[in-house]
Amino acid sequence: MADLxxxxxxxxxxxxxxxxxxxxxxxxxxxxxxxxxxxxxxxEDVLQVEQGSLYPALHRLEDRGWVRSSWGVSENxxxxxxxxxxxxxxKQLVAERERWQQxxxxxxxxxxxxxx
Amino acid sequence: xxxxxxxxxxxxxxELAEExxxxxxxxxxxxxxxxxxxxEAWRRARVKLGSVRRVRETMWERNSLEWFETGLRDLRYAxxxxxxxxxxxxxxxxxxxxxxxxxxxxFTVVRSVLLKPLPFREPDKLIQLYEKSPNGRxxxxxxxxxxxxxxxxxxSSVEQMAVYGTDSINLSGTGGQLPEKIRYATCSWNLLxxxxxxxxxxxxxxxxxxxxxxxxTTMLTHSLWMRRYxxxxxxxxxxxxxxxxxxxxxxxxxxxxxxxxxxxQLWAPIYHEQSSQMMEAVDNHNFFVVGRLRPGATLAQALSxxxxxxxxxRAMHPTPSTSSEASARTLLDGVVHDAKATLYTLxxxxxxxxxxxxxxxxxxxxxxxxxxxxxxxxxxxxxxSRWRLLREQVTESAVLAMAGGGLxxxxxxxxxxxxxxARPEMARAGAIHIDGVVLLFGLGVVVGCAILAGxxxxxxxxRGPLLESLQDSSRATSxxxxxxxxxxxxxxxxxxxxxxxxxxxxxxxxxxxxLRSTDVGSATxxxxxxxxxxxxxxxxxxxxxxxxxxxxLPRLRSLPGVKAAGVVTSLPGQGYGGDSRFSLAEHPxxxxxxxxxxxxxxxxxxxxxxxxxxxxxxxxxxxxxRLTDARSVIVSKSFARQYLGDEEPLGKHILIKDSSDAxxxxxxxxxxxxxxxxxxxxxxxxxxxxxxxxxxxxxSIGVRSDGDVTMLALPxxxxxxxxxxxxxxxDVLTMERSIGRSTGDASFTSSLVMAFAVIALALAxxxxxxxxxxxVTQRTGEIGIRIALGAQRSxxxxxxxxDGLRPAWIGxxxxxxxxxxxxxxxxxxxxGTRALDWVLFAxxxxxxxxxxxxxxxxxxxxxxxxxxxxxxxxx
Numbered sequence: 001m002a003d004l005x006x007x008x009x010x011x012x013x014x015x016x017x018x019x020x021x022x023x024x025x026x027x028x029x030x031x032x033x034x035x036x037x038x039x040x041x042x043x044e045d046v047l048q049v050e051q052g053s054l055y056p057a058l059h060r061l062e063d064r065g066w067v068r069s070s071w072g073v074s075e076n077x078x079x080x081x082x083x084x085x086x087x088x089x090x091k092q093l094v095a096e097r098e099r100w101q102q103x104x105x106x107x108x109x110x111x112x113x114x115x116x
Numbered sequence: 117x118x119x120x121x122x123x124x125x126x127x128x129x130x131e132l133a134e135e136x137x138x139x140x141x142x143x144x145x146x147x148x149x150x151x152x153x154x155x156e157a158w159r160r161a162r163v164k165l166g167s168v169r170r171v172r173e174t175m176w177e178r179n180s181l182e183w184f185e186t187g188l189r190d191l192r193y194a195x196x197x198x199x200x201x202x203x204x205x206x207x208x209x210x211x212x213x214x215x216x217x218x219x220x221x222x223f224t225v226v227r228s229v230l231l232k233p234l235p236f237r238e239p240d241k242l243i244q245l246y247e248k249s250p251n252g253r254x255x256x257x258x259x260x261x262x263x264x265x266x267x268x269x270x271x272s273s274v275e276q277m278a279v280y281g282t283d284s285i286n287l288s289g290t291g292g293q294l295p296e297k298i299r300y301a302t303c304s305w306n307l308l309x310x311x312x313x314x315x316x317x318x319x320x321x322x323x324x325x326x327x328x329x330x331x332x333t334t335m336l337t338h339s340l341w342m343r344r345y346x347x348x349x350x351x352x353x354x355x356x357x358x359x360x361x362x363x364x365x366x367x368x369x370x371x372x373x374x375x376x377x378x379x380x381q382l383w384a385p386i387y388h389e390q391s392s393q394m395m396e397a398v399d400n401h402n403f404f405v406v407g408r409l410r411p412g413a414t415l416a417q418a419l420s421x422x423x424x425x426x427x428x429x430r431a432m433h434p435t436p437s438t439s440s441e442a443s444a445r446t447l448l449d450g451v452v453h454d455a456k457a458t459l460y461t462l463x464x465x466x467x468x469x470x471x472x473x474x475x476x477x478x479x480x481x482x483x484x485x486x487x488x489x490x491x492x493x494x495x496x497x498x499x500x501s502r503w504r505l506l507r508e509q510v511t512e513s514a515v516l517a518m519a520g521g522g523l524x525x526x527x528x529x530x531x532x533x534x535x536x537x538a539r540p541e542m543a544r545a546g547a548i549h550i551d552g553v554v555l556l557f558g559l560g561v562v563v564g565c566a567i568l569a570g571x572x573x574x575x576x577x578x579r580g581p582l583l584e585s586l587q588d589s590s591r592a593t594s595x596x597x598x599x600x601x602x603x604x605x606x607x608x609x610x611x612x613x614x615x616x617x618x619x620x621x622x623x624x625x626x627x628x629x630x631l632r633s634t635d636v637g638s639a640t641x642x643x644x645x646x647x648x649x650x651x652x653x654x655x656x657x658x659x660x661x662x663x664x665x666x667x668x669l670p671r672l673r674s675l676p677g678v679k680a681a682g683v684v685t686s687l688p689g690q691g692y693g694g695d696s697r698f699s700l701a702e703h704p705x706x707x708x709x710x711x712x713x714x715x716x717x718x719x720x721x722x723x724x725x726x727x728x729x730x731x732x733x734x735x736x737x738x739x740x741x742r743l744t745d746a747r748s749v750i751v752s753k754s755f756a757r758q759y760l761g762d763e764e765p766l767g768k769h770i771l772i773k774d775s776s777d778a779x780x781x782x783x784x785x786x787x788x789x790x791x792x793x794x795x796x797x798x799x800x801x802x803x804x805x806x807x808x809x810x811x812x813x814x815x816s817i818g819v820r821s822d823g824d825v826t827m828l829a830l831p832x833x834x835x836x837x838x839x840x841x842x843x844x845x846x847d848v849l850t851m852e853r854s855i856g857r858s859t860g861d862a863s864f865t866s867s868l869v870m871a872f873a874v875i876a877l878a879l880a881x882x883x884x885x886x887x888x889x890x891x892v893t894q895r896t897g898e899i900g901i902r903i904a905l906g907a908q909r910s911x912x913x914x915x916x917x918x919d920g921l922r923p924a925w926i927g928x929x930x931x932x933x934x935x936x937x938x939x940x941x942x943x944x945x946x947x948g949t950r951a952l953d954w955v956l957f958a959x960x961x962x963x964x965x966x967x968x969x970x971x972x973x974x975x976x977x978x979x980x981x982x983x984x985x986x987x988x989x990x991x
Contacts, residue, residue: 031138031139031142032135032138032139033138033139033142033143034142036139037146050165050166051136051139051165051166051168051171052166052167052170052171052174055132055135055136055171055175056171056174056175056178059132059175074138074142076141076142076145078138078141078142078145079134079138080135080138080139080142081131081134081135081138
C-alpha cells in the first residue's frame, strides 16, 4: 500500500498537483494543511501530498497569479497562511480539467486497444 | 522581478518557515484530536511532513539567480584579494583614474563643442558660405557685401540667407558707469529668425529696421543686459549711446544665444550700420554669410550655385581683389573649425595615455597571476573550470576599472572645469558640461578597460596546459616563457605609444617655441599697449581727431617713467588691421600681375622710434604733416622689395584707389623694417600714413619704459580720461601678452600633449622597472647558482639589462614608425617646423633609451649584487 502511494505520488503527472490544489480551492479559501488533508481525504488516501511538493506548488501558483494568499486565523485558532482562487485561477482550472479529461480518454483508448 | 525575488529571499524564507510551522501545528492538532498522546502526535506529524529544511532549501534555490550569485561571490573574492595588496591596488586604480579621467574630460569637451548640434532650429540645415581669398591663401575667407547680394539672388537651393559682421563700438557710460569699447555684431534682419532665436524680452529686428535711413535700433545680449543693466526689462524702448549716437533698444537676446562667440555683446541691423557703398562692393571682404538649405537641397548644390554666381560677378568686375571662387561648409564646422584640430589631437593623446595605463595594469595583473600560478593550477586540478578562473580575473580588473572610473569621473569633472577656464574663448565653451551621454561614454571606457586589462593576463588560462606549473619543482626554476613573452609584448606596445606621444609633443612644443621666439619686428619688452577708438559722432572732423592725438602724445611722453610713447592704428601682433588697394604713380600698370593691396597703418611721427622699428632709409613723419598737408607715406622694407624691386623707393608716389583724392598720390619718404601683424602670418608689405591726417579713429598706444611697465597703465588711462572722459579703453596688456594671445592655442595644446607624454613616459618606465624586478625575483635562484659557480657580476648585470632593454628597443622602433604616421595628422598645427624632424626623432629615441636604461639598471644592479648563499637559501 505504501509502495502504491509512493508510486502514485512520484509519478503524478507534472501539473496535476497544481490542478488538484486549484480544484480544492474552488470550495473556498484554505491554508496548506487543509488543502493537503482535503486532497488526501477526497482521494481516499491514495494521493499523499508532501509539504515538499505542496508549498513550492502553492508559491508557483501564487507567482502565476492563479491564487493569492493572506495570513489569517485557522479553525484551530492558529495563525495560518490562507490561499484563495483568483479569477485567472478559476479559468486555469477549467482549462486544466478539460486537458486532463482529454488525456484520460486518450490514455483509456490506448490501453483499451492494447488489451484486445 | 527576478532580482527583487533574489533580494527578498530571506523574507520569503522566514514567511515560509512560519507557514510550515503552522502546517505542523495543524497536523499535531489533528493527531491530538485522534486521541494520540502529545509526544506521539508530534512524532507522527514530523514523520509525515518530513524535512522542513529541505522544503526551505528548495524554495531558496528556486528564488536565486545563479549568475548573479556567483558574480557577487567573484566580486567579494576580488575585493578581498585586492585588499590584501594595497600597494598594487592603489597604483592600478590611480593609473586607471588618470587615464579614464583625462579621456572623459576630453570627450566632454569634444562632444559639447564638436558633436552636439548647434542650439538653433533644424541646425543640420544651416550652412556657412565663404569666398576664397583672392590670393588663394585662405579657403574660408570673408564675403563682400555685394557678393552676398548676388548669391542671395542666385542660390535657389538656399531657403534663407543672412549676412553678419563683427566690429567694435563704444558704449557710452550712463548713470556713473564707465564707457566701454565692446564687440558688437551687425546682421541682416532675417538672421535671428532664420536661426530660430526668439528674444527673451522685446522684439527681434524686422525688415524696416534694416535700412540705412531707418531709426537706429539695437538688441542686447543676455550677458550685457545682466551686467550693464541688471536685467531691467524696462530697458526695452530706452535709448543708449553707441559711438555717441542714440540707439533704441528693441529687445534682449536669450541667455543661450552666444553666437558667433561669447565676446559679442550687442547686435544691430547691418544695412543700417554699413554704408550702402560697403554693402554693394564686391571686392571689399568684410562679412560672414549663413544660410538655411531648402528641404532636400544639399551643401554641394548650394555651393555650386553660389560659385556660379561668384564667377559671373567676377566676370563683370574683373578687379584683382574680387574673388572668383566660393566655398561652403556646415555652420557647425564654421563655428568650431579652430577647436577641431586641437581637440582631436588632445583626444588622441589622452587615448594613448589610457591605453598605456591599461597595458600597465594588465602587466601588473600578469605579474600577480604569475605569482598565483600554483593556486590556479591546484584549482584547475581540483576541477575548477577555465571559464571560472577567467571570470575571476576579469572581475578583479573590473573592480579596479570601476574604482578607477569612479575616481576618474572626479578627475574628469575637475579637468573639464579647468579646460573651460583655461580656454574661455574656445568656440562653444559655454556649452561644455558633463551629461548623460558623457557618463555613458565613461561607463563604456570603464568596461573596455576592465576587459582589456583583465583579458590580457587571462590569455594564458585559455591556452596551454594549466597543470604544468604543478609539475615544476618549486626549486630554482625560472618563470614560464609564455607569460614573459606576453609581458614583453605589452611593454613594447607601451614604449611604442610613449614614443609616438613624445614625438608629437616635441614637435608641437618646438613649433610653439618657434612661434614664441619669432621676431615681430619691434620692441616687445617693457612695452605696455592699450586700444581705443574715437567715436565718429563726436570726432566728426579730421581736425578734431588730429588735435586729440596731438594733445595726447606729449602728455604720454611727459609721464614719469615713460621712456618713449607712440600711437599707431594697430601694433605688431595685434591683427590685420585693414588694407587698401593702391597703385604706383611711376608704374601705371604693374608687371607680374600681383594683387595690388597692402596692409595700411596710421602712425604718429614718434611711433617708429618708440617701438624701435628701424629706419632703413629716408626719414620718419614730421609733426607738420597734418590734415591736408599729410601727403607722405612710409613703407615697409618688404613693400619696397615686393613692388619696387631694385628701384629706389624714396620719392615714388603711391595712389590709393578708393580714396577721394586718388589723383594726388602720397610720396614715399621713408622705408622702415618689417613687422608682423600676427606671429603666424608672413604678409609684411605695409604702408604707413601720418596719423595726424585725422583720418584714423582706431588707435593703439604703445608705451616703452625701463622697468615694470604695468605700473603705467593707470596714469595713462587718467591722461585719456582727462582728454575725453567718455572714451573707453580696452585691451590694456603688455606687448608680450598682447602677442602671446595669438600663441595661446599653440602653447595650450603643446603643453598639454607634453604633459600627457611625460605621464606616458613615467608609466612606461614604471612598467619596465616592474617587469624586470619581477623577472629578477623569479630568477633569484638561477642567478645565485650562476654567481656561486663563478659568473662575473658584470656578466649578470649585462644579462639582466639586455633582458629588460629588449622590449624597449622593439617598442622604440615600433614607436618611431608609428610617429612617422602620427605627425602627418598634426601637420596642420605645426608652424615653422617640419613634420619629419629627424633631429627630434633622434632626441626622443635617446631620451627613451636613457629612461628605459635607468628603469632597467636598478633591478639589474640589484641582481648583480645578489649574495649567492642568501639567494639559494631563500628557496
